[in-house]
Amino acid sequence: MTILELFCDVDDFCQTLPPFQVVLTRPALPEQASDSRPIRNRPTGLHLSEIMTILIAFHQSSYRQFKAYYTTEILKHGRADFPKAPKYSRFVELMPRALLSLVIYFYRSFGACTGISFVDSTKLEVCRLKRMNTHRVFKEDAALGKTSMGWFYGFKLHLLCNDTGELLWVSLTPGNGDDRAALRDFFQHDLFSLFGKVFADRGYISQALATELLNEHHVALHTRLRKNMKCAVPVLSEDALFLRKRAIIESVIDQLKNISQIEHSRHRSPVNFMVNLVCGLIAYSRQPKKPSLIPQAGPLKLVA
CATH class of the missing domain: 3.30.420 (Nucleotidyltransferase; domain 5)
Structure with missing residues (x-):
């Protein structure tokens, strides 16, 4: 699936979401938990569907680190698709805003019980x-x-x-x-x-x-x-x-x-850990071929 097809599907999903606002608090380590002062919730040039698309597309790529993927595929080669993409540090600050929408989007990708x-x-x-x-x-x-x-x-x-x-x-x-x-x-x-x-x-x-x-x-x-x-x-x-x-x-x-x-030891925030996990699960759910006990039909072969 191309990034354009992924964006169209995610954007159609975002159109069905009710309007809600994510209240951000100052990210704190355990010893700083008492510092819960609200931080500025500045508007961004990226739409919610664009943030979700970038996060999911990383887990569908062959990159092992998100920073390398973002700086190379988005800021360098993907400027035509994401002209308002901010710098990497700013995008990391925007990732928690997409967590709730990603969870809802993931629940839509669950399969059906077959017995x-x-x-x-x-x-x-x-x-x-x-x-x-x-x-x-x-x-x-x-x-x-x-x-x-x-x-x-x-x-x-x-x-x-x-x-x-x-x-x-x-x-x-x-x-x-x-x-x-x-x-x-x-x-x-x-x-x-x-x-x-x-x-x-x-x-x-x-x-x-x-x-x-x-x-x-x-x-x-x-x-x-x-x-x-x-x-x-x-x-x-x-x-x-x-x-x-x-x-x-x-x-x-x-x-x-x-x-x-879905697993690495470079997380600096519990919220971004959940974003990484949910996006990895979504990327797997969108794979066209998955491990299966049912043999998949292959191309027809002519036997002389």
């Missing part, structure tokens, strides 16, 4: 472990957590996708958050209609959770068993097959981190 869903979580590190005690930006929000790959300091991103790779639900918790509690919280809010079967890894093993989902929400939770566990109910061959295909959500996470770039 087969996969759930998993991944870490989002905000700094190295040796800098954990001196880290200040996320001092009040991040936490020390552990995955199968080891310890980390940051957040956990919980994902739920269908068998075509479309995102159905996203949640962000501190690094020490419980995967089972996050999944239970999703069903308590009842924001989306989920049915059928959900396949997960061993981190979601819980008889109480499985019983609750089956009795109250009519959703069957399937996980692999640990070595010291006995199977009380025979596993159907179809369910065993989908458990082996659970790697689809690992492919989704891999694309989010290595293509959409």
Whole structure:
């Protein structure tokens, strides 16, 4: 998708938004939280749709740093498309204004439940472990957590996708958050209609959770068993097959981190961290091809 097509879609979305004003406060570190004096909310030459387009287009590009993308593709090569683009430092100040609109735009890109869903979580590190005690930006929000790959300091991103790779639900918790509690919280809010079967890894093993989902929400939770566990109910061959295909959500996470770039340790503001995360999720949702269990039709071939 070209940047023009992206802008047209985002601009059409912005036309449907009700008028609202984002009240900006002085960005403060935890020790400066008492300084909440309002700052000047100066008008900008860029429209909201232009700010959103630039942020999403970065996550669709091959650039690894937003500053390099903005100074090269926008200020140098994209002056014809964005003639009123400000300097980089000013644009960073404008990014929080687009957060609410980006979240609403992202919710419009959720897929539909097909009866087969996969759930998993991944870490989002905000700094190295040796800098954990001196880290200040996320001092009040991040936490020390552990995955199968080891310890980390940051957040956990919980994902739920269908068998075509479309995102159905996203949640962000501190690094020490419980995967089972996050999944239970999703069903308590009842924001989306989920049915059928959900396949997960061993981190979601819980008889109480499985019983609750089956009795109250009519959703069957399937996980692999640990070595010291006995199977009380025979596993159907179809369910065993989908458990082996659970790697689809690992492919989704891999694309989010290595293509959409939702994780890096250069954040200087919690709000801009959320902007980066939401834009990366939007960029993935707009990909024409996603990891899927359904074979996609290819070009026809003539056989002599």
